Amino acid sequence: MKIAVLGTGMVGNALGTKLVQRGHEVTMGSRTANNEAAQKWASSLGERAHTATFQDAATFGEIVISCTGGMHSMEALEAVGVEPLRGKILIDVSNPLQQDQDGSVILGFCNTDSLGERIQRAFPRTRVVKALNTVNCDIMIEPSRVPGDHNLFICGNDPAAKKEVTKSLREWFGWKPDKIMDLGDITAARGTEMMMPLWMRLFQGVIGHPHFNWQIVRGQ
């Protein structure tokens, strides 16, 4: 499969590397075609790893994974434009995190809006699926790193797209479909993005490393 990974950070690297290892053709997109981080990534992985501009990467991909920094995702997707994304599944992995004046990490927007919704509004013909944004990238690509049962949340307006993404998350990374909870339409991205402040506190203040996840336990 041809997959576009937009973003050259930790998340893009982790996802891109795993997807190449799984046998896919992956193009990592960035602002410029000769981005240093992207080229370093590609050179270590052989002929199935490519680099390109955001637009060329998205044009290449049959499926597009948006994992730029969440406060820059809209800008990156505007550089792609509507046409290369038309009809395609776009998996939005990012959270719109930014530093507050006092140094604490906050969301740039939330509550009445979300990054997932912003992308879906700007690209109405694209099948946006919010997924993977509630776990660290090491867990994204290797869920068994957290033992036992734990959940991933997905949402989006297109049920068929969510089914395809659920299937892909199993094939690519080993996520069990019965642990992937479909939260409904894309407005549920508010809820998963708003888990970040608690996630950050658990990471920095309680657990001390990012290798944990949530499990929803049901009573009667």
Place this chain on the structure above:
Amino acid sequence: MKIAVLGTGMVGNALGTKLVQRGHEVTMGSRTANNEAAQKWASSLGERAHTATFQDAATFGEIVISCTGGMHSMEALEAVGVEPLRGKILIDVSNPLQQDQDGSVILGFCNTDSLGERIQRAFPRTRVVKALNTVNCDIMIEPSRVPGDHNLFICGNDPAAKKEVTKSLREWFGWKPDKIMDLGDITAARGTEMMMPLWMRLFQGVIGHPHFNWQIVRGQ
């Protein structure tokens, strides 16, 4: 122990009833001393259940539980005033939920502020502990209703107060201390209050009832 429960809604009822059943003296506070819901609650429980104004209830309580609707909690506490709360532990159970124009449930404020912080700022001599706000009231008072391991989050600026609350949550309701995660200072209330949008979606759209909870699962 003398306990004040501020609020006559579902949460105040559940907590107040359980605390009376556990042998405590409980005064349910509301705007007026003769609030109908409060009197109905008290009359069903016998001589250890009392009703009073917010101020008289808080004066009565050695510990105060704030469980008014979160958008009205500050108003209720302003009616109490600073003196009756001085030096006391106040457990803030509420979330500042309100309906958006489109009917969806949102937080009235979040991200750079929280109800827990607002209360602590307005009552600097009160030992505010945010707790119980991430579960339905049936789970608050009977955590075994959700099987297996699952977590409660507490936060606050006063470590000794958090220890006392942790002990009380075990004695009152059966919460295992090793399942109660201390998130640090009161600003962590942002994180637990911001779980509400996901909680609401799980409740209304996925699980269909409010009897579930989160478990944090750790990897390495």
